[in-house]
Amino acid sequence: MGWFFPTNKDPSKPVSHGTLYSFIWWQRDRCVVPHATNRDLRCSFKMLADEAGVPKEIRDRLQSHALQDVSSKQYDRWNYMAGKRAGMAKWDEFVRATLGKKRLKAAA
Numbered sequence: 001m002g003w004f005f006p007t008n009k010d011p012s013k014p015v016s017h018g019t020l021y022s023f024i025w026w027q028r029d030r031c032v033v034p035h036a037t038n039r040d041l042r043c044s045f046k047m048l049a050d051e052a053g054v055p056k057e058i059r060d061r062l063q064s065h066a067l068q069d070v071s072s073k074q075y076d077r078w079n080y081m082a083g084k085r086a087g088m089a090k091w092d093e094f095v096r097a098t099l100g101k102k103r104l105k106a107a108a
Helices: 017-029 039-052 058-064 070-074 082-107
Strands: none
Touching: 039 058, 039 070, 039 082
16 A cells, blocks of 8 residues: 655655655745644644544544653653554554545546
8 A cells, every 4th residue: 555655766765854845935925735733733633533433542642642751752752652553553454444525526
């Protein structure tokens, strides 16, 4: 299946978050995508990930919202990796299905 945003030199790797961030802002400034703040994007992810079936705890973890105590930040970094990966797999499936529906509507 591959990445939604692969690097142009190695399609087996995703672009960095900084590259994606810069691209989105550049497209926004060119009026290709609507004006949105980072907060808008985080809120949209939170709502759509819920619709996709990603549990709240995992949504919070993916956005680094849960457990802000020192031990969680410093020592428990990998305890939730399996849950994060499962959450991102659900998110991936949801986004691909949503994009597929839009392509079918556009073709009709």
